[in-house]
Amino acid sequence: MRLHPALKRWESVLALLLIAEILLFGAINPVFLQPSMLLYATSDFIHIGITALALTLVIITGGIDLSLGSVMGLSAITLGILWVDGVDIWGAAVAALAVGTLGGVFNAVAIHLSKVNPLVITLGTGFLYGGAALVLSGLAGATGYEGISNFDPAFVNLANLQVVGLPLPFALFLALTVGFMALLHRTRFGRYVYLIGQNPRAAAYAGTPVFRTLVVAYALTSLMAALSGLILASYFGSARSDFGTTALMPAITAVVLGGTSIYGGSGTILGTALAALLVGYLQTGLQLVGVSSHVSSALSGGLLVIVVALRSLSEMGRVWFQHRRVLRNVAAE
Amino acid sequence: MIIRFLQRHREASVALIIVFLFAILGLVDRSYLSFDTVLLVYGNSLILFVLAIGATMVMATHGLDVSVGSIMGLAAVVAGLLMNAGWGIPASIGVALLIGLLCGLFNGALVSLLNVSAIVATLGTLGLYRGLVHLLSGGAWIEGLPENFKALTKAGSLGLSPVAWLVLVLLIVAHLCLRYTAFGRAMFAVGDNREGARLIGIRVNEVQIAAYGLNGLLSALAGVIFASQIGFIPNTAGTGMEMRAIASSVLGGVSLLGGTGTVLGAALGAYFMTSIDSILVLLRLEAYWNDIIAGAILLVVLITDGKIREAVDHHLRYQKYRKFIDPQAAGQHADAAKAAARPLNTTLETSEARK
Numbered sequence: 001m002r003l004h005p006a007l008k009r010w011e012s013v014l015a016l017l018l019i020a021e022i023l024l025f026g027a028i029n030p031v032f033l034q035p036s037m038l039l040y041a042t043s044d045f046i047h048i049g050i051t052a053l054a055l056t057l058v059i060i061t062g063g064i065d066l067s068l069g070s071v072m073g074l075s076a077i078t079l080g081i082l083w084v085d086g087v088d089i090w091g092a093a094v095a096a097l098a099v100g101t102l103g104g105v106f107n108a109v110a111i112h113l114s115k116v117n118p119l120v121i122t123l124g125t126g127f128l129y130g131g132a133a134l135v136l137s138g139l140a141g142a143t144g145y146e147g148i149s150n151f152d153p154a155f156v157n158l159a160n161l162q163v164v165g166l167p168l169p170f171a172l173f174l175a176l177t178v179g180f181m182a183l184l185h186r187t188r189f190g191r192y193v194y195l196i197g198q199n200p201r202a203a204a205y206a207g208t209p210v211f212r213t214l215v216v217a218y219a220l221t222s223l224m225a226a227l228s229g230l231i232l233a234s235y236f237g238s239a240r241s242d243f244g245t246t247a248l249m250p251a252i253t254a255v256v257l258g259g260t261s262i263y264g265g266s267g268t269i270l271g272t273a274l275a276a277l278l279v280g281y282l283q284t285g286l287q288l289v290g291v292s293s294h295v296s297s298a299l300s301g302g303l304l305v306i307v308v309a310l311r312s313l314s315e316m317g318r319v320w321f322q323h324r325r326v327l328r329n330v331a332a333e
Numbered sequence: 334m335i336i337r338f339l340q341r342h343r344e345a346s347v348a349l350i351i352v353f354l355f356a357i358l359g360l361v362d363r364s365y366l367s368f369d370t371v372l373l374v375y376g377n378s379l380i381l382f383v384l385a386i387g388a389t390m391v392m393a394t395h396g397l398d399v400s401v402g403s404i405m406g407l408a409a410v411v412a413g414l415l416m417n418a419g420w421g422i423p424a425s426i427g428v429a430l431l432i433g434l435l436c437g438l439f440n441g442a443l444v445s446l447l448n449v450s451a452i453v454a455t456l457g458t459l460g461l462y463r464g465l466v467h468l469l470s471g472g473a474w475i476e477g478l479p480e481n482f483k484a485l486t487k488a489g490s491l492g493l494s495p496v497a498w499l500v501l502v503l504l505i506v507a508h509l510c511l512r513y514t515a516f517g518r519a520m521f522a523v524g525d526n527r528e529g530a531r532l533i534g535i536r537v538n539e540v541q542i543a544a545y546g547l548n549g550l551l552s553a554l555a556g557v558i559f560a561s562q563i564g565f566i567p568n569t570a571g572t573g574m575e576m577r578a579i580a581s582s583v584l585g586g587v588s589l590l591g592g593t594g595t596v597l598g599a600a601l602g603a604y605f606m607t608s609i610d611s612i613l614v615l616l617r618l619e620a621y622w623n624d625i626i627a628g629a630i631l632l633v634v635l636i637t638d639g640k641i642r643e644a645v646d647h648h649l650r651y652q653k654y655r656k657f658i659d660p661q662a663a664g665q666h667a668d669a670a671k672a673a674a675r676p677l678n679t680t681l682e683t684s685e686a687r688k
Contacts, residue, residue: 125628256453
């Protein structure tokens with residue numbers, strides 16, 4: 001039996017897994033199948049999805065960004081500080097996004113200048129931005145993890161706003177998914193991203209603007225992280241410096257589960273988006289069934305290990321079968 | 334000359350920074366500048382020392398383990414539960430260390446046998462082990478640990494606690510092992526060139542799994558030390574330690590690309606990370622300045638190091654090809670050689686000037 005090529009794609013497997021997961025939780029607890037439940041549950045994890053979309057670009061270039069969690073906290077705190085100082089909430093939001101973008105540009109410049117592994121550089125800038133967020137909140141007197149609250153009601157209501165029947169953060173996620181798909185799969189910039197991930201040296205010799213492409217990829221990741229920080233601030237009604245600390249690992253999980261190679265060079269936005277939903281709904285579903293949130297995070301960790309190990313095993317199996325077929329053909333001659 | 338020395342001995346540059354930190358402290362208040370301060374910082378960095386040894390081994394094999402924080406928590410919870418259930422202290426610690434070893438071996442098997450990339454595999458087990466922590470502890474803190482257990486980290490002979498002496502011995506043994514034994518060199522060989530290591534007869538998979546296993550064992554030890562130091566075990570025990578451990582090792586000159594680094598360097602890195610903490614407290618600065626200072630210094634060290642390495646590479650290439658581009662040596666083809674050499678020479682001059 002030959003499968004249709006579209007069904008062989010990793011994204012189809014993810015989509016099937018997602019449907020199976022929703023049906024399974026629905027069978028245990030019918031509340032889970034209500035559309036409003038399915039839609040509003042996304043608000044708990046959609047910030048991870050939004051960040052993961054942009055992180056896909058960085059990982060395809062063969063890099064990684066460990067500082068995005070810190071950027072989330074930094075942008076939320078920037079918003080809070082400016083709001084406390086009497087800046088208009090929308091002006092403060094724009095400033096917070098700008099700070100986030102600058103962080104991304106700095107990441108790319110530092111990586112380019114030092115020629116050091118992105119993992120190490122963003123580990124350092126992660127400390128730097130997280131530290132900056134702590135210092136800012138400390139100087140503002142919001143020490144510890146109390147945070148800054150009492151935002152403009154218009155801003156706090158934003159996270160619960162409806163757009164064509166969808167909660168705003170989820171609608172934003174869908175729009176960004178389409179946007180990033182167009183950017184990565186339909187533009188010259190997108191092809192450069194893949195080329196750099198496949199072979200940076202060949203990309204440089206071919207005249208690809210490597211530095212510029214990296215700056216844009218890292219800046220977009222930080223921008224999306226900053227946006228996620230604002231979404232969280234709006235959703236919780238307060239800004240804290242430790243917002244993003246738990247978001248980094250799930251975001252990387254979503255990208256890798258979505259089929260992007262951690263070594264760079266391959267991956268799709270759709271895969272990341274589906275994987276983000278898959279992991280997010282797994283957490284929500286397990287909590288609804290009565291499993292504590294900590295155990296559910298263990299299960300999503302387990303899911304990552306199993307899926308990646310199975311993919312690796314199937315790859316090893318494929319190579320083995322290929323070798324055997326070649327050997328048999330040789331023996332037959 | 335100095336740059337060459339610092340390049341060859343990465344530990345020295347970290348040591349210099351530490352001396353510099355203490356000098357600042359001395360300028361502010363002479364009375365702080367004592368052996369007691371050095372010991373105080375040493376006592377505070379025990380956990381990071383132990384983790385840095387493990388991180389050095391794993392990174393030497395071109396790996397990475399981000400699950401160490403969760404292994405720490407798991408080992409601490411296991412030890413705590415067993416002690417509260419009436420087990421003896423050595424037996425409880427033994428079981429906790431065994432659990433850590435198993436966790437590490439599982440990481441190693443994923444990376445080495447199943448060919449999963451190190452960061453992805455350990456990212457998954459980071460969540461997995463943390464979930465086990467919550468399952469075992471039932472979400473509650475573990476309190477009421479035996480006094481004898483807490484006494485393990487109370488100051489004893491010569492101002493050092495029993496555990497502090499143990500860590501000191503561990504550091505020396507690990508440093509010597511990694512530098513002078515066949516097993517230690519094998520780890521670096523695997524990290525430098527996996528296929529090459531296999532061809533000269535190193536059991537690549539076994540070495541890799543052993544590195545992860547030992548790292549798990551050491552993380553469990555760090556968890557036990559943590560429990561003994563603070564006297565109770567929260568569910569979040571060890572979170573975020575993986576980044577500190579990796580940062581310490583990187584600062585001390587262990588390369589994430591495998592094949593280089595020393596335990597001494599990683600230990601100095603760990604000492605530095607902790608000394609910022611302690612010195613801020615002594616300078617009466619708020620503790621929230623810690624991460625930003627650590628991050629800034631880490632970045633400065635990394636970027637300068639990258640630049641120096643680039644310059645040294647240029648210099649080596651220049652030495653290698655000098656006879657081809659030196660007009661005297663090139664004889665009658667001097668003009669052609671000079672013309673050809675111009676682009677290379679200019680890059681060399683700029684890199685020399687930078688030094």
